[in-house]
Amino acid sequence: MVVKERRKEPRFNVHHPVYYYRNLVKNECRSLDIGLDGVKLETDSEVNPNETLELTMLIRESLVKVTGKVIYVESMPEGTYHVGVEFANLSQEGRQALMRYFSDIMTHGAERRGILTRGD
Numbered sequence: 404m405v406v407k408e409r410r411k412e413p414r415f416n417v418h419h420p421v422y423y424y425r426n427l428v429k430n431e432c433r434s435l436d437i438g439l440d441g442v443k444l445e446t447d448s449e450v451n452p453n454e455t456l457e458l459t460m461l462i463r464e465s466l467v468k469v470t471g472k473v474i475y476v477e478s479m480p481e482g483t484y485h486v487g488v489e490f491a492n493l494s495q496e497g498r499q500a501l502m503r504y505f506s507d508i509m510t511h512g513a514e515r516r517g518i519l520t521r522g523d
Contacts, residue, residue, distance in 0.1 A: 414438040415505055423456045434460065435485065439493065439501055441471065444486040445479075452476055456488060465500040469493045 414436040421432050421444055432446035450456065454473045459466055471488035478484055
């Protein structure tokens with residue numbers, strides 16, 4: 404069976420620290436991939452589909468803050484969770500920071516940057 408990709412924006416397989424607050428507790432996780440429309444996270448804490456998260460992502464020198472809606476949660480065998488988050492309000496500054504970062508990845512190559520390549 405072929406699954407049609409619903410994303411409107413490409414994703415880049417990059418790992419960065421991400422922080423979010425849940426029940427007044429700061430949680431740390433990492434990105435598995437990022438695009439202009441959302442992020443896939445790996446976290447030790449279970450979250451719920453449709454939950455709203457306030458995310459802070461450290462992308463190079465920029466802190467990108469965004470609110471997102473949890474679209475899916477996948478429990479992994481090693482006890483972590485993969486969480487798909489759709490951005491609800493990425494600021495113009497956050498969007499520009501991500502676009503500069505993605506442009507640099509495509510221009511200078513992932514090998515030089517020590518990151519993975521664009522995900523499809």
